[in-house]
Amino acid sequence: MRAIRVPFIVIWFLLSGGLYLKAQTNDFSKSEIACLSCKGKLAQRAVLVLQEEIALKSNISLPIAKKWSTNSRPKILVGIEGELKKLPKSLLEPLTKMDAIGPEGYKLLNLPKLRTVLVIGHDERGTLYGVGKLLRKAILSPGSVLIPEQLKLASTPKNPIRGHQLGYRPKTNAYDAFSVAQFDRYIRDLVIFGANSIEIVPPRTDDDFSSVHMEMPAIEMIAEQSRICDSYGVDVWMWYPNMGMDYTHSDSLQVEIDERHRVFKQVKRLDALFVPGGDPGDLTPDNLFRWLDKVASVLHKYHPKAKVWVSPQVFRPTKKWYDAFYAHINQGYDWFGGIVFGPWIKTPIQEIRERIHPDIPIRRYPDITHSLSSQYPVPKWDLAYAITLGRECINPRPYDQKFIHNALDEYAQGSISYSEGTNDDVNKIVWSDQDWNPETPVIETLRDYARYFIGPDYTEGVAQGLLALENNLDGPLLGNHLVLRTLHQWQALEKKAPKEVLANFRFQMGLLRAYFDAYQYRRLLYETELEQRARDILTSAKTLGSQTAIGTALKTLARAVETPIMPQWKARCLQLADNLFTSIGAQLTIEQHGAMPGRGNFIDTIDEPLNDVLWFADQLMAIKNLPNESERRKAIQTMLQRTDPGPGGFYDNLGSPQSWKRVTKGKDRRYDPGNLASPRVAFGVGLSGEEWVHEVSAKGFDGRYTPLAWTNQISTLYDNPLEMTYEDLDSNESYSVRVAYTGRFPSRVKMTIDNVLVHDFIKTGMQPIYEFKIPETCLEDGKIHITWTCGEGERGTQVSEIWILKNDIPKTTYFEKE
Template sequence: MKIKRAILLILMVAGTLMSCTPEGAKDLNLTSAKILISPNIKSNMQETSATVLIEEIEKRTGISLEKDTNWDSNITIALALSSDNQLFGKELPFKSAEDAQELKKEGYRIYHASKDGHNTLWILGADARGVLYGIGKLLRTAKMKKGNISIDSNIDFSEAPEYALRGHQFGYRNTANSWDAWTVEQFDQHFREQVLFGANSFENIPFQAANSSPHFKIDPQIMEVELSRICEKYDAEYWVWTPAPHDLTIKNAHLQGLEEQEAFYAKCPRLDGVFVPGGDPGENHPAQLIPYLNDLSEILKKYHPDAGIWVSLQGFNKEKVDYFFEYLEKNNPVWLRGLVYGPSSPPIHLERKLLPEKYLHRFYPDITHTVRCQYPVENWDQAFALTLGREPTNPQPLMYTEIFNRDSKYTDGFITYSDGSHDDVNKAIWSQLGWDASKDPQEIVLEYSQFYFGPEVAEEATQGIFALEKNWDGPVLENTSIKESLALWKRLEGNNPQLVDNWRWQQLVMRAYYDAYIQDRLAFEKGLEVEAYEILANANSIGADKAMEEALRHLDKADSEMVSQELKKEVFSYGEKLFQSIGAQTSVEKYQARSAERGAVLDFIDYPLNNRWWLEDEFNKIKAFDSEAEKLARLEFISTYEFPGEGSFYDNVSSADAKHVTSKTDDAIDFLWENEGRSRKRLSTQLFQFTPALAYNGLDPNANYMIRVSGFGEALLRANGQLLEPTKYEKGFEEFKEFPLSKALIKDGELKLSFDKPDEEHLNWRKQSRVTDVWLIKQ
């Protein structure tokens, strides 16, 4: 009888521990699990690992698991080192093969073993970090809801990182659009979450003035040390980004910088890397920079003997690059740990080729910006560039997976460039690809959604994140994804009120509303502009002044009859929620963002998406003309600017809907930035490429054509490879160059246009020649 009862009890327990999902797969119920931790894990990480596991489960389920030192429980989560032979008297369930992932640095294995009615979820790490990464896998894949936590009972997963360095920059400074408002506790939680997704390094930007941000809750001199302590807590590397003094040619210029650095090094409980950018900022020649770095390394070794000095060649010309690599070849310096590849560095594959093998190569990819940056959003509509700007919420899992796999293979790992919380999805993508570059971004985002939003929401939220990336693909007015994305996020928003205070949720839902509002407004305002040109076409009959007056009155409907205000209201509501939850500064005036480029998306939500500002200024000029004939001629030119007539073609060269442009800019500086983003120039003038390429077919080989070019500076135009001579050559904005096209060049009706790049390397990009508009006009 006792035996039967015992068997029945075992079956009842097993039934509790194993539950079936709707799909029929068995789950291991961890609700009543006890946690056992190997005493061989270094002491501070024993505490950290247990705390992370217990707290993150409790936040999502309300269940507070307990630590134990015996095997009395029917379900156990065992945290141990792969090298352990036993844990509190119980042998590990298997012997790892020599090449097992859980034996490699930072590697882990998560494995369910069942014997005699007892279930153990083993998390075995090669080291303390490995154990923490195994916990991260558990938390990302477990199904957690109030009162319950379970995981696939067949789980047997192991991995070790493909890249040794996997980190993100978190500069506690005013240029960040949220972090300068954070407390130590918020940074602690955020660093923890990044580690749970596979990061092992964090980079700060120290030496900020205490009064440099109105949002600082903690003196930055204190925070820069606190961040070091947080890294020590999670056994993560602590790096700092510290530019050299501006001009090292001044005698003793570097001494003050060294003194400041030494005081900082002495305070930090942990410091692993010091990154000194060669440019952006920094204009020093390596002849001056190298001695400074050597001195810096001596001070660093004094306080942190295992730390390393790193430098980038950002902004270096060929002479500087040659000087630097010749120095390495001749001197073989021991003070240099490695080279950092960042924006405006030499090509990444060339840099790795020139770098001696003994030095490491770190990637510094910009995952935070959309325009005027290292990796622009491809095929981005100008309407988004003018409104969302440079630092909006920008989940781009597909784009960054492609970039990672293209460029990371030339490096030993990465610490990404980030300046806010808006790129949080991108951070998860990079961290996980650092473990396995072949990972499916869909899987990564699904784990992201499950961990932060819950298993019931995960699949749809994952769809929503990919939909937001699709929103940015190509012309806004042709993109059906924008309204579909909004419908999805509105449904998720309505069905999940429990997520209303989740900042990651807030910024994703906000983007869906914002994108849809811009689409509606663009359609309305573009329509107004077309109708205004129709009014101007009647100027001959109603008079120039009356035509301008009526056209402007019609254009002003964009401000007096604004569309889709319910969407705009939701955007502003989420802007307030984000400021309250994480101090996100989506407006300069309202939330004291550092500047208009730093995430101030609310300030540009109603920026004109047609040329009404430009037309208003043009009309004021035209009214001063002496004769009606002059006025009418100018109005005709304006109304036909983009409509050159049958058999002729016009292209705004960087517009997402350009029909004949075959080239793309490679660094997204093709969106002009002036007057804090409130340029009154014609919209096409605010887009440009330095050397665009265009292609036409089906041209009339018996017709005469003229090519007109607008832009700034030079335009060295080639037609089917032949350099053309201009008959008109104006160099200012919204002035024109004209080139006759020989019939002999288009015998087959095909035409390819290209532009030679003038020798302007000595000029800042803002002063270099560029092309904005191209016409092919049939005479």
């Protein structure tokens, strides 16, 4: 018989996913759980969590013994260090040989010969985290409880703050649809992965009071959230922005104080209050800290040990504001807990650490939920994804989240993430694992995630599938053929998945993204080709006649809608969106699921055009109405040559990474992951008053559609300079610079070339295109260095396009206001 050669990758997959695990595990399906001197409620809760989670995943309810005994059953022993004196020497000695553990730490040890697993916490919290780790490593399937034979861990968290914000408010993409039971389930999941803090929000924020999804008033739900957290021994934080109109008048202050009495009294447990300096809110530091002093008095009436934390968030930052803020921070208020570093803080965390007293702790508030217009946007994101996935899509970014975490980890005592729903579920788990131990490999976290939440049969497939989804976002989409491979991986998992896995919201999220990404990839290929065909047709306007060319070009572009590509993939996305609404309350569309516009409703943008069809159609319809053939042909040529700088000229679309080679890089991302001192990709048109709109749309110039290039920019934050260098210009010629100022927010921008003023501060946001002569003295060496800066207090510089034009070349008339 001829030997059959099995590819190594198949062998590896089988071993890592199944055979290897079974060969190296011990069967605890008929074991009992014993709690050793578990007098505290939290230790007892840890035992109950262990029993319940094993029963949920294996259908086996292990009995709980009130004390350890010598009967013949395998045992899982849960206890606290210092309370194990009654254990036999055979169990105690192996524990003493393990590394020491500290607060909230645990020791896990499987002793196969004794058929015993030990879960020993340094304290009561440690028992709960030890149970969580055991559940993550156990192989739990119907009728079977297997524990790795080599299980031996001694672990203490590096950071004392490890948590996530779970706001019960309409602005979130799922939390407002949660029931009390769902919050209990989700908080338990986070605790099992090491979280020790949950941040809730008051009923009044920068949001509506209620939504159609809420099953109870927010004031009642936050009481339930606090109660749930207390049952798991988890710290309760509250994010409480200053939403009042006046914090100086006594009547207005009393309204705010009365509200805080009602809110603080409502919650059983509140360990810390986080008040942002801004975003939202707009107080001077003097008024802010006078107000916080009053807030602390109210807080301590109901929660005497709670501390007040504050962030230097401010929309229009100035040196005067920050100097006053840090002066207050260093005064030593007795109610003050620490400083929070989050979105829209101009001061890098390294500088904050230098400006405040060494004893003052810093807590990070990372935005893990948004992909653009955020603290940590996807680096150099493809415009097609920005248009369709948008700001708040399902966004597993495990490697990038670890990178961001570890870049600044040394400056803080941990983090409580900014989250707007379940879309960032993978990112939450990664942050909790990194806050516990920054050395934890991402793949280990993902395998635990897949094994525990979806099932041991999906450990490797889902873990690698989540990594593949992150890789889908890497670089230009047009050439990323790996997107289709990612879909094939998830389809293979989908094909074998039983109904309970297909109904699992975590599996549904990964599967939806795989279909969505592949659909956008195929659409981008298709629509890019259609646009090129339309351009080819229009270049033949002289032969075909302008009216015929225009009509044929428009029909060609319309094929994207009339004959769509891969409609079955779109249909699967819509079905999965409905499934997620059913399984977890995820609101991925406005009409069908009741999402808030510009939030998690990325399914609404699934068919947004990925080429310049909107601008093309807008232009061609106007050209069609011109009075004669000559004018129409001339206008068509002008349109097609919009970006042409002419012979000897230069053109850069700064939304495209290919044009970034001329841009001065700034700080390395390892030291500046939030681009506080380095350029970043940005999105949005920002014309005609379109400020703070999160959708990436090409509409915004007096109601007309704009070129797609205007939706994508390079940007710097605040008054950090944006710099570009052009070389190999002809020093004997004269040049002009044409620039497109578009972007999410209007700013006052100034341009210099080689330190020579080209234009003083211009308020962007209405007129997109400006053109200026380049000073002749700047051209003597054939090289120019362009610098843009904003005025103090501005949000940043945004440039979408730039042309360097030789002045002796005839220019066409570009898209402009009629």
